[in-house]
Structure formats: structure tokens, C-alpha cells
Amino acid sequence: MTSRIEIYSPEGLRLDGRRWNEVRHFRCAINTHPVSSDGSSIIEQGNTKVICNVIGPAEPTLRSRALLDRLCISVKVIVAPFSTIERRKRPQNDSRIQEMCSSIQHVFEDAVIAHLFPRSQIDVNLYIVAQDGGVLQACINATTLALIDAGVPMYDYVCACTAGMLDREVLLDMNRIEESDMPFLTMATIGATRKVSLLQLEMKVQFDRLEPMMAAAMSGCHHIRNLMDNEVRKHGKSRRQMGSL
């Protein structure tokens, strides 16, 4: 109340001029690194920027990891030291990053049609270039696009979005300042359905407030799915015109 910044003004405007239900500026591109990987993408959600490279499906590097009936996904998240306001080098085995890797891995092992590729592996490398809140959602969205680019068969887009709760107000797609000030959840849905493949909430929230947050996050996911779908179709169209398909 006495904070020097006002996260949500009584007039219904957030710190950056958005209203409660507006997602940040969303930009994406696929097939950005065609040489170095089988599938690649860049996602910008506001000032959060993630690059994703997908290699595979291929023979697993470690034979022991291979699964007999399905493919396995190995996720690596690399956080650039310059991605935060204060430059800081992060060790690879930072527990938060490990946790993020494992959530992304679980989400996508269920989203790709895994039984088509027994004994093979997909490597997902995520490079977080800039952070301004909603890193996990950007990583999931980037992975979806890169997997599509790599031609891995999936049931539908996996699209993620965050939603937070300030007093009684739901806020969609939080930036860094908002994230540090209120409880928020990250949700990923399978396409524009009500199937939730990831729901992550690390702070305490009053139980009756969870539902409006989830509802908002879900509509955010569906909105982002449309944005990603537009980009994929646009890309497909241009590839066809160039005759590469």
C-alpha cells in the first residue's frame, strides 16, 4: 500500500500501461537457426526473450537413456549472464533451472506422439537471452514452435501463460516487477482445449482465488496458441512459395 510503485492503478492500468487481461507484446519466429539444428524458434514475450534449438529425433547419446517403446526428451536451459538486470553467471546445475528443465521435459513427453520414435531422443536446448518475467511460459512456447519446426508429430500446440492475483484483481501475463509482488501461476494447455498439461504455483494463494486465476491463464493460453498458429501458417506459406516444401 505504501510501496513506491503502483502495480495496478485504481483506474485499471498496470505499471506498463496494460489492462488486466492483456498479454504483452508477443513476437515469434520459427526456423531461425536452420543450420545448427533440426528445429528452432525465437520467442519474445514483452522483454523476455528465449531461443530454442531442437536436435533429433536421433540416437540417444547415452544408450542407457533410451526407452524401448518411446522417445525421450532431454532439456537443457542455458541462462545468459546478461539476461537479468544485474549480470550474474549461473551454474548449470542451479536447482531452479533443473526444476524448470524437468517440468518442460514432462510436458513435452506427453505432448509429442512418443511411441512413433522408440529408442530415440530429442535434445531441446533453450537459451534465455533476456528475462522480464514469465520465463517458463516463454520456454514452453519456444519449445512448441521448435518441435513443430523440426517436424516432430504432436497432438496439438502446447501453449503457456501466467496469471497473477493482486488483492482481488487477476492480472494476465506478468512481467518481472509484477511477478515479484504477487502470487502467480504458470499454466500450459494442449491447444485451445481445456486440457491442462502444466500448472505451477509456487506461492500461497487463497483457495477461492485459484479459479479466476486459472480461468484467466487458460484464456491467455488460447490467445497465445492463435498467435503461434498464425506465425506457423505464415511460415508454412512462405516455405511453400519458396518451393522448399
Next chain:
Amino acid sequence: MATVKRAYIEDLNKRLTLSQKVFVRSRKGKATKIVQEHYLRTDIPCSSQLCPTCALNPPMDSSGTSRPFVLSSDPPSVKSFGPHYLVPDTNIYMKAMDLLEHFAAFYDVIVLQTALDELRNLSLPLYNRLRALTRSQEKRFYVFHNEFRQETFVQRLEGETINDQNDRAIRNACVWYSVHLQEAVAGTGKSAPTILLLSDDKDNIKKAKELGIVRATLETYVKELPQADTLLDMIVVEGDEDTSGANRYSYAEYYTTSRVQGGVKEGLLHQGILNINQYNFLEGNISVAGFERPLLILGRESINRAMHGDVVVIEVLPREQWKHPSTKIVEEETVSKNDNPEDDTQENVVTAQERRVLIEEARQAQHSSAEFRVQPTAKVVGIVKRNWRSYVGHIDASSVPSDAANARRQTSVFLIPMNKCIPKIRLRTRQAMNLLGKRVLAAVDSWEPTSRYPEGHFVRTLGDIESKDAETEALLLEYDVQYHQFTQTVLDCLPKEGHNWRVPADTSDSLWNGRRDLRELLVCSIDPPGCQDIDDALHARVLPNGNFEVGVHIADVSHFVKPDTAMDTEAASRGTTVYLVDKRIDMLPVLLGTDLCSLKPYVERFAFSAIWEMTPEAEIVNTSFTKSVIRSKEAFSYEQAQLRIDDKRMNDDLTQGMRILLRLSKILKQKRMDAGALNLASPEVKVQTESETSDPMEVGVKQLYETNSLVEEFMLLANISVAAKIYEAFPQSAMLRRHAPPPVTNFEVLADQLRVCKAMTLRSDNSRALADSLDDCVDPGEPFLNTLIRILATRCMLAAEYFCSGTMTYSDFGHYGLASPIYTHWTSPIRRYADVVAHRQLAAAISYETLHPSLRDKPKLQRICQNINQRHRNAQFAGRASIEYYVGQALKTREIDAEGYVMKVFSNGFIVFVPQFGVEGPIHLRDIGNPEPPCNFDEERYTLIFRKDTEEETRLQMFDRVLVRVETVVEESTGKRKVALRLKKPLIA
């Protein structure tokens, strides 16, 4: 912080444009670049009721409602500008918030986001006041987020300062508004209101002129208004820029922020809250961590412009400057009587007279052999937070120039605040003559090092001095009691049925869910006579097994006041009901307080009951809490209840129940006393007022009956039981009350006084020892002495406070005075907010309802505690001040001789306490004889020996009984009618 806004514009959602806000933040000497998104939009409405386009597409919030348009289609008009909307600049908010809040003017104001943000960085309190204005519907203030609207957003230009950029943004917004409104009314035949830019910044005005914006300075605008004279006085005076070089700094400058912060960190400087001694305005003390006893701050130079209650940073002075606390009564009035408010440049800060006072004290300090009395002294070197608020006082008649009556020019006058801890405030006013003899509210604006007194401005008059309304309002303002009417939004939270609300007859109604039907119990309430807000009722009956069932039933306020409603917020901010002699300032609207919640007799009421099963020895077998419905059988006053219990002929069940209660309460009290509970005393008197005119008639000491203690014991028991229960259920967030044990040093002086004067010992190792030694302090010849010592002991204690259990460890929970390990307030929810919180927590603890999230929120509870602690203290002060005023009025025309006791001895006077009227006051030696009789002050024996003229020598020692003449005079320094005491003769026992 330097701001650069770089924009790369791109379309998003076809509505938003994106810009980046880039700025450099420096922290710990490192500069970091911060990039934030900044979305520009076109859907921010102008909020004028004239505009049809903005109204087409109003923005919705998450619940799907849109805000109504604020700015009226028919704004107020003044001669030179016609109908207009005001757009004030930031500096206007900074200096004229009182004006903006004034009911007579300043309607239809467009508050620009630029100015609002700037204001928040400059002053949070002012920002909060402005936000409150934008919420009020009458004033029609609209916050226009100009920086988020595409058309009014401005980029920072190269080489432009932030201030310039902000000014430009404000001008831009003005231009946009004018054009926008012109378009809005085009074709309707109406004329658009003028957009009037209000600024005192010369540069801004000049540039506005180039752009053709209609503009005015605050002064020129206010002069156009109907109540110009009153309003003009409320403008904050700016420091005179034209003072010549002869003007030298008279106070020491404060240290720089970095030096202060560094010093505090290294432990060289200390931070604390300054308290000014109410008997000596030149002496303050400050408790800081690391020092057992408070540090002294002596003299105007050391106090260095700090005021009572400010959070200050101090530096300890070298040892040779240590002194012992003053033994003199020093009033500002007598020392600095002749200061001239107009003339400031030539004076030294410390006048010769003040110096004399200080030197005399220093001399005494050297004489003093008692080593422990010399205390470290300190000086103020920085101010962390000002505690400035509005002060009530009166204009010093001697400071008003004689020609003020006919001249309309501004004159400087002094306002003498009612609170003696506050220095005189210099005001500039055009209506000095009209203000004489009035209670005046003024605000402090600044205190420059060059100025001996703080500068302030006039806010409003409350009425004539000594008129009942003005004095009551003055003390409400002085103690920050919120006494305004409840707003409509609060009243909307009340049950629709109003006074016709009834407990549903049908017990299957949903309101009966979880409630026990206790209507058949013989419940009665015992309260002071004429009590309307009955919080509590009691019952007792014999159980078949020979034990007793005892019930305490408390008004179920939390049924009517739900969390997070307007009524709840209002109650939380009021914190407590304030009782004045002739007036009650309610915490809850009257409908609830005196009717729907009040446990009135013969009607059914919702209650929250605590029910114990007790053995005849008052051992608790079993405790239960339940929401219930009761029907009180009778509402007694203490006296009536006592008579009924004592009346041998009454043998009905109700009376029997009351006798059981009385018997049990006596056992409970004994147990409490055995555990070390203190029996403290405070000077309590009652003012009887004439029923029609409420003029004070008689002053008497409150009479206590056994039934007083009956009710008290069971309330304590209920509170302790509830405290244990809610702490068990919510160890992190229970609302509790604690009374910390006072530091042993607090009792040093009193113990020494008792040892020297009465050869009595006072032990203060723990509450038990203190209670016992207080019991032993009895002088058969002086029956009142024990009470007097108890009063003095009470003043050595710390104040009890509310706290949230998660903020302390269990060992700190104890209540020293009650000798209970845990305590809360639960029994008076109608008049205390803490009890409402405890009710909600208890209801959740017994699974009656779910706990509202705000009651789990530790920081929020802490804020509530802080507020109610403050309100509680202020309510007590206000109540006492009200009694003081009425005692003064009751004795106005009389002179009475009464017995009093010396309760403090100074070298030039002493303080006498008169139990009959519950008043204490100083008697100066200079009033005893003229010229001042020669005296000899024996500090170690607390004795003052003086000889008046030819009479024989008089010895007065601490605790001595004296006969005094009680009369009332209007005190010159505060304008209060006060009891004045004159010594008749000492009565040696």
C-alpha cells in the same frame, strides 16, 4: 535517476503501441540500465460527461464494470476563465493540498498521471490524500493516465531534464484535452469548458502561453474564487527568495543523507523518536537501542528544528556536556514571549533568556553529587521522518500588529498549539484580527535553518475558544480522532431492515446454522448506568454434578461487519470508539452499536458465547465457544446489580445466578492476585452533566462496586481463554495483546523517592514483587498515599499493545499487569476493532466459518495492530482531555479549597495532585510570593524549602499533603481553561 524513453513503435492487437522506458538506476554506486515496456493506448477516456466518443467504449475491469465518467458537464465557472476543468501542476499539489480538499472550491479537476507519479515520489502522505480525493464522488477529481495515452505521451528530448519533460507532458495533455473537448461538443451547440492549467512554475507558465494554453498561477486563480480571503491564507508560503546576504544560518544544517545512513550503520549516530518534555519545552529525550536510559536533548540548538514525535538521528555529545534532567518547569510562553513574528533575520536561535535557563541548569548539574543522575546528552543531526500533522491552537494576540484590523495585507502571526510539546508556528494571514480568540487549525509546511520557528499555513477555524463545539472538535483533531459522519458506502453495508432487523423466528433459517439456541438461559448484562452499546452479558447456573456453568456472551459484531467491506475498512481505521464526557465517537454506525449488536434486554440477539464448566473452587473443567442466540433478561447498572445481589429478599434464579458469578469472581480475582497481577490506579473522576444542556455540574470520584470487579474478572477470563484458543489455531496470525514488563530502571526514581521520603521500599524485580511491595506501601496517617504511589507506579510502566502472534516469540506474549502468559481483547467488539478481529479468528478456530485471507496476512495484521495501538492511545488521551476541559468548566465560577499531594518537586516549583478532581498542576514559586521567595532545593531529599516574606520557613517534600485553592484560569499559552492551584498551606501529617 535519469530517464530516457526510446520508442520503437509496433502494432500489437491493433490497439496498443509499444514503447520502451529505459532508465538508469544507481545502486551501491553501480549504474544499471533498466528497460521497461511502456504500452501506449487510445482507449483511455477523457471522463468528461460531455464527451460522447469516449463514453462509447469505456474500459472494463475484471468484474466487467466500467467506471462512471467523473467530470461534470456543467463545471464551475469563474469570471476570467468561464466554466473550466482544472489541470494542476505537481507543485500545486505539493503546496495546496488543503486548498484542493476545501469544500468551497476546486471541483472538476483533471489529475495527470505525470503529476501524480511525481507527487508520489515527493511525498507519500500528500499522494494518499490526493488519491482519497479522486475516490470521493463529490469533488470530481479524475486521474487521467496521460503517459499511457498515445496522443499525450511525450518522448524525452536530448538534454531535457525530467522536470522539463514532465512539464511538457502536462502542457501536452492540456492541449490534447482542449482539442478533444472541442471535438466532443462540436455540433451540439454547447461550448467546451476551458482547460485551465494551474502552475506556479514561471517557466511552465511562459511555455504554456506560447502554446496558447489557458493558465493561471494559484494565487491569481484563488483570487477569482468567492471565498478568496480564507482560501488565500491556506496557500503555503514559499521561502522568501529576496532575503539579503545578511541572513545567516542560525540552526545547524542537518547532515547529508549518506553521512546519516553511514553513521547509523556504524553505530556513531542513533535513530529514535523524539519526545519533548511537557513541562519543559527546551528538553527532549529519546530512547535509542544500545542505551539503557533515554538520552537527553537539551536546548533549542540541540533539538535543532525537530518536533515532538519526529523520527530523528542524533549524535551523542562529549562527556563534559552531559547533564542531568531539568528540575525546572520551563514554559515557552515565559521564555520567548516577545518574539516578533515578522522579524527573523537578526535573531539568534537561542535568546539570552533561554541561555540563562540553560546555564543555571548546567551549574546545578555540577553541584549535583548524585553521579547516576548525570545523563548523556545528544543533539539532533538529521530527521528521518517528520511527524507533522495539522495542529490546533490559537493566535498569540501579542503577535498581531495593532494595525492589522484595517489593513488587508498579509501579516505574520504566531499560532500557539494546544499541545505544549509543539513550538509556536508562524502563519501568514490576511485575517489576523478575525482569528483572534478562535481555535485555529494550521498545518506546518517547513522549518528552514534560517527560521527560529516553523512556518505553517492556516487551514480553518473551529470556533470561539472555550465554546463547547470548538473545544471538542479541537481535541478530536488534536488526537486524530476520526469524527466525521459515516459515508454512504459504509451505511450501505448495514442490514436493509434497519431497526426492524430481527433474529429469524424460524430456527431452520440459514442464519441459525451453527448457532446454539441459548434463549432460555437467564442471561443479564451489567454495565455503567446509561450504557447503550452493551457488548457483554453473563449467566451462571448450577449443573447436576454440582459444578457451575458460567457463560460470557458477547455481541456478535462479526456477523454484521464482514471483512473487506467499506464498513470494515472504516472500523479498522477508526480502531476504537472514543468516549468523551458528553459525546461518543462511534467505531461502528449507531444502528449496529446501540441496537442490532447491542445485547439489549428482552430481545433476541446474535451473540458469541464462551461457556465454562467450573468447580465451586473456580477451577475450569471445560471451555467451549459457540455462536449463539440469546435473550437477555435484564440490563443492570453496576449499582442496581449490587443492590439486587445484596437484597436478601430476592431469591429468583437470576439473582442466584448473579450471586454465583460474584462468588466465583472473587475466587478468580484472588487467584489472579496470587499470581502477581497488579492492582493499579489511575486518577478517575466522573463529570456529571446537566441532562438538557450538558453543562457540567459536579465532579466526583467514580464509585466502584463489587459488581464492577465481577464483570471485569469474567471478561479477563474470557479474553485469556480466547487468546489461548486463537493462538492454538493460528500460531502465526492471532491478534493478541501484550504488556511488556517495564525495565527496572523505570522504577529507580520512584523507589528512591519512597526510600528517602517515606522509608518504604519498592521492589520491581517481577510483577509479584511489585504487587506485594505496593501493598506494603501504606501509611496509616495518609490513607490516600497508597493510591498515589500506585498512580505513580502506573506511569513507570510501558503501555500494553496489540500485536500479531507471528511477530514475537511466545515468551514475549505475557501480560505483565494481569500476570497472564497470553491475552487478547475479545469482549468489546462494538467499541474496539481488535475484538472484531479476534471474533473472526475465533469463529474460524471453531470452524464456524472460513478464515478470511486478510486475517492470515501477517503484514496486514501488523499494520492493523499499529493503527489500533495508536488509536487506542489517542482515544485515552482525548477522553482525559475532555474530562480536563469539563472539570475546568465545572469549576469555572468557583474557588474551592482541597487537599492535594506533592507528586514531583522542581527547583522552582512543584506539581500537586488533587484527588477530589483528578487534576494535577504546577505551583510555581513565583506565584507564591512576589518577588519570588528565596528557596533551597534539596535534590537528594526531594525537598523544597522556601520562606515567604516574613512567614516562617516552609518545607515541602515529595508525597506531602498540602491544602490548595483550586480555581480555574484560561491558560495563556494554550488557550485552555485549566485548573490552577494555589498553595494555601502544607498539611503535615
